Amino acid sequence: MLGSDVLLCFIFYSTLLILKMYIIAIITGQVRLRKKAFANSEDAERHGGVQFCRTDPYVERCRRAHLNDMENIFPFLFLGAIYSMTGPSYAVARLHFLVFSLGRVLHSVAYLLALKAPTRSFAYVIAQVPCVSMAIQILMEVASFA
Numbered sequence: 001m002l003g004s005d006v007l008l009c010f011i012f013y014s015t016l017l018i019l020k021m022y023i024i025a026i027i028t029g030q031v032r033l034r035k036k037a038f039a040n041s042e043d044a045e046r047h048g049g050v051q052f053c054r055t056d057p058y059v060e061r062c063r064r065a066h067l068n069d070m071e072n073i074f075p076f077l078f079l080g081a082i083y084s085m086t087g088p089s090y091a092v093a094r095l096h097f098l099v100f101s102l103g104r105v106l107h108s109v110a111y112l113l114a115l116k117a118p119t120r121s122f123a124y125v126i127a128q129v130p131c132v133s134m135a136i137q138i139l140m141e142v143a144s145f146a
Helices: 005-035 041-046 057-084 090-112 119-145
Strands: none
Touching: 005 057, 005 090, 057 090, 057 119, 090 119
C-alpha cells in the first residue's frame, strides 16, 4: 500500500522530524517547569503561585525553536509528499530528505544551545535548498497542466 521506495524514505525522514518536534515541545515544557515560567495563570498557581505566570528568555528561545520547526517542517511534509509522487530517483530524493533533516536538527541544536552566529542561519539555508529544489521539480512536472 505504501508504494515506492522514495515514499517509504520520505515517510522515514518525516516521522523522524515529527518526533524531533515532539522532543522540542517536551524540552520547552521541562524548561518552563525548571524556570517556573508559565504562560497560563492556572499552571502558575499549580506550581507555586500566580507570580510565576511570566516569561523567561530561555523558555521563549525554546518556543521560537518549536515555532520555527512548524514554519519549516510543515511545508517540507507537503513538498516531500508531492515530490515523492513525481517519480524522482531514489538516490536524489533520499539526498533531499536527508539534507533537510540534518539541517533542521542542526538548526534546533543551534537554537537551543544559542550557538554562535551564523550557525543557525547556515542550518536554515542548508535545509531550504532541498525544499526549493523539490518545489521547482514539482512545478516543472505539473506546469503543462496549468
